[in-house]
Structures are given as C-alpha cells and as structure tokens.
Amino acid sequence: MRIFEDILNIIFPKVCCICDQGLTKNEELICFHCRSTLPKAKFEDPKDNEVVHRIYGKLNIEIGLAYLYFYKSGITQKLLHQLKYKNQPEIGLLLGNWIAHDILNYGMDKNLDLIVPVPLHKKKERKRGYNQSRHFAKGISELTNIPTDFDNLQRVHFSASQTHKSKEQRWKSVERAFHVKTAECFKDKHVLLVDDVMTTGATLEACGNEILKNGASALSLATIALAK
Numbered sequence: 001m002r003i004f005e006d007i008l009n010i011i012f013p014k015v016c017c018i019c020d021q022g023l024t025k026n027e028e029l030i031c032f033h034c035r036s037t038l039p040k041a042k043f044e045d046p047k048d049n050e051v052v053h054r055i056y057g058k059l060n061i062e063i064g065l066a067y068l069y070f071y072k073s074g075i076t077q078k079l080l081h082q083l084k085y086k087n088q089p090e091i092g093l094l095l096g097n098w099i100a101h102d103i104l105n106y107g108m109d110k111n112l113d114l115i116v117p118v119p120l121h122k123k124k125e126r127k128r129g130y131n132q133s134r135h136f137a138k139g140i141s142e143l144t145n146i147p148t149d150f151d152n153l154q155r156v157h158f159s160a161s162q163t164h165k166s167k168e169q170r171w172k173s174v175e176r177a178f179h180v181k182t183a184e185c186f187k188d189k190h191v192l193l194v195d196d197v198m199t200t201g202a203t204l205e206a207c208g209n210e211i212l213k214n215g216a217s218a219l220s221l222a223t224i225a226l227a228k
C-alpha cells in the first residue's frame with residue numbers, strides 16, 4: 001500500500017493548496033511554511049472576543065470562535081477560494097480538525113450537543129458538489145465527538161453571492177432564507193452553528209434565530225475565518 005502511494009505521489013505529486021510547492025510525507029494539504037504564516041485568530045476568551053462583539057445585540061450566543069482572520073487578497077482568502085471553488089472539500093475537514101483542538105482546550109466540547117452548518121441552497125450545492133461548511137462541521141465532530149445535523153436547517157431561498165452587497169442588502173437577502181424542517185430536532189440542545197466566513201454576521205444571525213425559535217437551549221458560533 002505504501003509503495004502504491006509512493007508511486008502515485010511520483011506520478012501525481014501532492015502540492016500545497018496555497019503555495020503549490022510539493023508536500024512532504026508529513027504534510028497534509030497545506031505545507032508547514034504556509035500553515036505557520038496563516039493569520040490565526042487567537043482568542044483568550046471564547047465568551048468575549050471579536051466574534052461575540054460583532055453579533056452582540058443581534059443574536060444571543062454563548063461562545064464565538066473563528067480560526068483565522070480573513071484579509072482581502074490575503075492567504076486566508078486564497079485558502080477559502082480553494083475550499084469553495086476548486087473542489088477541495090477536504091480543506092474544510094482539516095480546518096475543522098484544527099479548530100476542534102481549540103474547542104477541546106477550552107473544555108467546551110462537553111457543553112455542546114449538536115453541530116449544524118449553515119446550509120447552501122440545494123441548487124448551489126448541486127452546482128458546487130458539496131457544502132464547504134458541512135465538511136468543516138465534520139472535521140470538528142471527528143475530534144470532539146459532538147454529533148452533527150445536516151438535514152434540519154434548510155436554505156429555502158436562493159440568493160446570489162453576498163460579496164458585493166451592503167449590510168442592509170445582505171440582511172434583506174438572508175432574513176427569511178432559512179427554515180427548520182423538524183421543529184423538535186433542536187429542542188433543549190446547545191447548538192454550535194458553523195460557517196466559513198463571518199462578515200457582517202447576517203447569515204449567522206438569520207440561521208441562529210431560526211434555531212433558537214425552534215427551542216434550542218443555547219447557541220454558539222464557530223467560523224473558519226473572521227473578515228477584518
């Protein structure tokens with residue numbers, strides 16, 4: 001098996017998804033150098049930080065986490081572009097594993113009952129082939145053993161890219177975009193809602209409200225990145 005893998009690696013060398021340099025046997029998807037230059041969001045307190053402050057007054061959350069900072073044209077943007085548009089869902093899984101270590105270090109895994117990713121509209125998911133946030137959720141679940149729910153929060157309205165919209169336009173397009181299929185599924189659960197990037201927080205707010213409306217006992221947020 002090892003020999004087979006080695007031969008495959010000679011024919012199709014694995015390269016870093018950020019810098020395109022060949023990966024060594026110990027590196028997975030991202031080379032050590034690129035990993036060391038990623039702008040990690042180091043939060044001292046999961047209850048009092050930039051994620052929590054950004055959503056404050058709009059959505060009542062217990063804890064808020066982001067793994068990286070996202071700067072325009074920066075390395076995180078490149079990484080997320082690979083994850084979302086270059087058919088590399090395994091990047092989401094890896095980043096989920098990485099943030100899971102933070103969740104375990106904070107000792108928060110015991111308080112969380114369910115991980116729910118922000119859903120894509122079915123049409124969009126079919127086109128892309130996968131939902132990147134679902135893979136991030138899977139990566140968190142793998143190490144923390146917190147169960148996931150991929151079916152009950154659904155996106156019912158299709159909206160075009162949020163990228164060039166103002167704060168008000170973003171809110172208008174997501175305000176009624178989400179729907180919970182089975183009302184009982186979030187009842188009395190502390191739900192960890194996860195997404196790729198937090199910008200204004202409008203999408204997380206709309207999803208979070210739906211989850212809380214359906215009886216969740218608490219809500220927390222984790223994103224791959226926080227836009228600066």
Ligand SMILES: [Zn+2]
Pocket residue numbers: 016017018019020021030031032033034035
């Ligand atoms: Zn690299």
